[in-house]
Amino acid sequence: MGLVRDRWRLPFRRSGFHSSSSSSSLLQPPSPHTPSSVSNPPDLPPEFLCPISGALMADPVIIPSGETFERACIEACRDLSVSPPSLSADLSSSLLLIPNSALRSAIIRWCDVAGVPHPLTVSSEVASHLARLLLPASPNSKSQTQLPNEISSPTASSSSSEQSTSSSSSSETIPAAKPQIPESPIHADPLEEKIMAKLKHAKIQELESALISLLETTRESASCRVALGSPRLLAVLKDLLHSRHTAVKSTVLAVIVNLSLEPENKVRVVRSGVVPAIVDALRPSSPSTATEHAAGALFSLALEEQNRTVIGVLGAVPPLLRIFCTAELGFRVRLEAGMALHYLCLSEINVTKVARIPGAVKGLITVSRADARALSRMAMRLMVGMVESKEGKAAMLDGGAVEAAVAMLRNEEQEEDEEEMVVRILYGMSFGGLRFRGIARRAGAEEALEIAAGRSEGEKREMSTMTLRAIRGDAEMEADVARILWAEAVETEEERSGASEKLAASCRIKQESGSGSGPNSAGF
Template sequence: METLKQENIIESPRTEVFTPDSPQDTDADNAASSSPSLILRLVALVNEIPSNTEHRKIFRAECGNLIRRIRLLAPLFEEMKEFKGKLPDQAFLSLAAFEKALRDACELLHSCFSESKIFLVVERERVLDRFLSVTAELEHALENVPLNVLEISDEVHEQVDLVHAQLKRAKGRVDMQDQHLYNDIDGILFQENGKGVNSAALINLAERLSLRTLPEINRERIALDCIIASNGGIRNSRIDQMIQVLALFKELAQSNSVSVYIENENVKTENTEAPSIPDDFRCPISLELMRDPVIVATGQTYERACIQKWLDAGNKTCPKTQQVLTHLLLTPNFVLKSLIAQWCETNGIELPKQRSSSERDIIEVLLQKLSLGQPDVQRDAAGELRMLAKKNTENRICIAEAGAIPHLVGLLSSEDLGTQEHAVTALLNLSIYDGNKGAIIASKAIPSIIEVLKNGSMEARENAAATLFSLSVIDQNKVAIGASGAIPALVKLLCNGTLRGKKDAATALFNLCIYQGNKPRAVRANVIPPLMEILQEPSSEMVDESLAILSILATHPEGRTAISQASAIPLLIDLIQTGSPRNKENAAAVLLALCTNGPLHLMRLKSLGAYGPLCELERTGTPRARRKAALLLESIRMEDFDGPKLNERRY
């Protein structure tokens, strides 16, 4: 590779990231008129950041860290949208610099997601330098954002400080997780026309790069062609060698069996007596070990190919029982299939591979069942989809792409509680994949999920609450869910649900209340009394959740008023002394919010003997707890010196 390193590095094409109303300059004279537009552009840029890197094979750690840090800033820009005053010139210029940093981050991520994988690995040092540069740019820009001027809440301020600290630590180091990929490609590039290439290594490399199938390889070739085009159509030896590697992958993919590429592989078989196959594992038609067991309408299980052949011949009865089949749909028997697989593994038997069945075929059959209109069939199909969606990400993607989400949303209104429960849980499992969240929202699922939350079985209500939490991870969904009336129903579950239900409700409420507009909705739904009841129970398993919600509600005026009316201060002081480190931290945060905005609370805090516990917390608490305790102690001392001053400062 020494000769290759001496050649000019081909610069990757830069892709424009769409943002509305992009300014051509950031003249401070235009700050007043451009401020709302600038803030909206920042929100749009953050929303363009992909939500996960689950399918990334290259620079996964770097992309994941950058995405996570930027998305943690989403609440900052949501609160900035509520800023009504005139943005000072310096603040405008700082935000404009931050916009440029976000654009550079978007372009880098787009490159990592769309460029040639082979090119990215070979040019890894250049790409890593871009990650370092973008990280440093974001860190510098974030340092200059005037959070106090923008009236950002304490909770979001702390989150921004956390992100800033992470960026500061990260800007001087890089991860080298793709070094082995580079070394393997390096070795293959040295081989002339693919001669002498270790075939097993080639197979392994194709797997790790996700270049195993012809569609994947075709997309890779298009990406390489884009790089050539960006270089004026010129192909140098570096690109030629990359294309040669891709040709080897294509040859591999076109082969009927990867085994032909493994050199000098001697396969040895041992002549051992085959174990007896359990009768339950044999197909009643062929008497052979089943590889794809399916259930017919009578409840009997057969090998899919055998029973399908029987049905294709015009038969309408169950071969074993001779009963007339009420329908001809075949339901996969996943439990039996799993047992057969375990038995085969225990006995050293290779389970025959399925020839024509796939998860997509199974999903298509289940969708047909959902559309039949027979309640028992729909319930079973929704249950199967629920289990498939729980299994893995690939299934979640496949189920959504097959069009199952609107069917499942329709079943949320079913009068059958079991069907309702399966449907809402299936949607919960599908929503784990971020790419499905938008499709669920677009299917107008929120009102139906809320209806299940109000009137479904207890398990359905619990899973409805969990679904709302999962969907609200996307910031814009917090607004829609809160405006749809979910919060009163969640408060009701918090009051009378099972422990699991209460936890699901509390988690959803906390996430929704990150959005400022949902805080008064929660207060007006009377969330404070049940939270206080939980704190008063010594054996409660939900103190952490309750204090976390109180700490975020305390950043809103209505929340502080309601907490004050609940006479929370004595209980909070007690928790500072006896609670867990996280409990103490949140209790101090609530007290600080109350006392910052109400001098009488500060006097009551002092009269109840909080000075000693706060001193201990300042000495032994978590970093956040120590900061809160220090501010409270400073305010108590100032009050002793010349009267209440806490409300004159912003923390």
């Protein structure tokens, strides 16, 4: 997979992140006569529906397998020791639930555009009823526990029938080389049926041949990849990832890489639960081909914003960083790992994970000096992302990033965009206060930044100048900050008290800017 040249840019002027939460009472889901509960709009993304309730999720959460459910529904399943049909293992009593904020925002945006009311949270009583529907039917009972009239729906009924089918076949032993083939859906794609028929072979040679044929098919066109990105086929691939045969596992990973190239498949692949097996293929003992395909798959999946937190939670960050910083490994696998890390670290929770790995910053600094230009640039990108996080910034200061950035800034062979990345790294760390000021002065950052400011313009020049001021802590900078703060106060006061207050405030500004020690003056 080639390097995707995205346009990265960190905001120069930062503003605080404000989050607002609105508490709402637990409400019953809409009645079966409501259009949103029975006949969803045709363009409704299936990823917005809870696999248990079949309705739009109001509070989606991610579980360790990578799948997303409505919080109340998965909690009810956990309390009743019931596993949803999509899970292959029982739920743990200490189940970790991570809010899927990106998916929730996407659902709300879709509702606003489509003119559909926002989904309501599911009450604990309704969630318990839905979870009981997943219990296997008793031999002496003619039917399962029924939902109340106000929450029964065709979606729930179909989920119940699917569960009884899956529970009856879950006890079968799956051969190591032969996957469990789910039953054919009513409207199965002909191409998918053809592939499924080939994958039914028990002999390893025939299975390998079928997988190679599938790999070739996924290379043909985008339409083929979309058609084959079905939950049914992904479930088979998930089983095959646990094969003891190296060739089978490597080919399956290559197939997943191809399937994940299509935006429609990226969330589907993660929700299928294959990510833990992909991460497992990053182990040092794994064959190099499988490791390269696994890193490429994670890179492709991390391009989707909704997947980044899930992939990080499932443990992909440490092995990817190890691969990227290991000089003995091949260029291609290291680059794939670096690109995967870059996109995962667009989620702040993953930046924190990198910052907490011992030796992470020193490893990135070492790669930034590598002969391979692509790896060096990728390491710089990762360090640019690190300084945007509080923990990342602290780790950078601890790991010697200031001294390394100054040395890179003095390198006359750097290209213009590389020098801009180094300036951004120093500018981000300049918010480290007195500690940064002392380290930067000892490293000789002032001279290097003066040279960079003199041969640049625009935002790069401004960042160099502001970083210089942070290092020097000069009175001119403090006066500028004081003027800005007082000007904001004057505008507010003028709205309330009129022009006379403005005149008085102006006098105060002149006095404070002249001394450089006003009550609102601030330094870096």
